[in-house]
Amino acid sequence: MTLAQTQAAFFALVTEPEKIPKGEGLELFVGTAELPAEERVQIYANMYLWRLVDALRNEFPKLAAALGDEYFLALMEKYLRRHPSEHPDVGLVGRRLVRFLREHPDSNRRADLADLAELEQVRSQVFLEADAEPIEASAIAALGPINFARARLRLVPALQLRHFEYEVALLWRSLDDEQPPPPPQRSPNEVAIWRKGFSVFHVVLTMEEAEALRRAMQGAPLEEVCAVYSHHDLPVQAAFAALSSWFGESWVAALETD
């Protein structure tokens, strides 16, 4: 048997043991009375699954808590059979999980879990994003009114805005507090996720603020960002409050003028 054939046989036994007739291929291995070849190969089969499930549990701890150990293991096994790791970094094995959850709904689990997984994934991404030195709100004062209107915000890389169909922040909070989660509530919402120092935060934004932030992320000048609030009862105050909070949360890396 060639090395390639040996590896193919080993790989099948370890990664898809359910497809191999019992006992087949075991003649390749050395066993002992204390630990027969079948059990030795099974150690690798178990480790293959556990290692990948562990990596998924590390990235999606709230999802794992919401599902419970048994269901999480079963669901991740299904996911891994469909999407085995194809990257040398095991930390990326879960990159298709959110889509998998959305494409494979199951009436036996909560409807908001794909949103929860997406929030966890974005939080992980934000944690790993590059550092950028934030600037203070006082930078606006130096612009003057004309430059203010034309200026664009350069936001820090560790900031993302996501749309969710369910009130995922409520679910997150209950899991974080180890309280029974509320029933899934469908209520489209926009969540900002960012890192400050070594801590990751998220907050549900008003639809107005989310739109303003989206425009800022797309590079719109501040007059277009602030125009979101034009129909507001107190438009200037509302725009000022939003911008102030962005500086306060260290979301702004630079003010750029043409």
Place this chain on the structure above:
Amino acid sequence: MSFTRKYLGHGVGLRQRHFGRWLTEKPAIDWVEVISENFFSRGGRPLAVLDKVRAEIPVVMHGVSLSIGSTDPLSAEYLTELKQLAARIQPALISDHLCWGSHGTKYGHDLWPLPYTEEALAHVVQRVQAVQEVLQRQILLENVSSYVGFQQSTMSECEFLGEVAHRADCGILLDINNIYVSARNHGFDPQQYLDQIPVARVGQFHLAGHSDKGTHLLDTHDAPVPDPVWELFQSALKRCGRVSTLIEWDDHIPELEELLGESSKAAALEYDVLGPQSIPEVA
């Protein structure tokens, strides 16, 4: 063909759990080892932490997915990323494992053993040479913990490892815990393994913890180094002399102080065995 050992002292793994500590403090340690793949395609904060640490102490790059024994073609993408990372941080050493862990496009993220045959030997030697050609430097290969052997094998793991190092002109990362674990699992004498290892090729030691499952030992890297491994470490010091030594702890990672404490213990044992005098480097 030769291998020159660089003595770096005592190191620990640089892990995400301690990133904050590394950024704000300068822990008392000689060097750190990073898992190479954790810095591939990531950019951002991990690389910033690594850059900061590298500016202060030597860094060793340790890979887990090179899959040097696989019969699939070497991944050009992987080697490009490895080379780019090495160019950036100028590591003191680059290592991976004497095993395989991928098949087709799929990664097992495990360290699967090879049959120790002439075919496997020629295959691994040719691939190590290719990797060293790409990186323009020698690499070190680590002996893995294993739970199964192959009927086809015609030589021992130690003979195979030594022969790979000799023919491919690479170094050996001798994992003392892995010797102990595999010795228990396969019923060989760990001291005999040490006695047969080509000392001049040994460039680094790993120390770690394992779990006793009754019928076998499992290499878990989730606990302090156990006494039998410390004893084998002392034998390895007597046999090899002063070798850069790393404490590996990858699961249930403790506070940095506990990790540093394990490393201090290794340094103290090295002092006990080899004394304060510098041992000439093995060339």
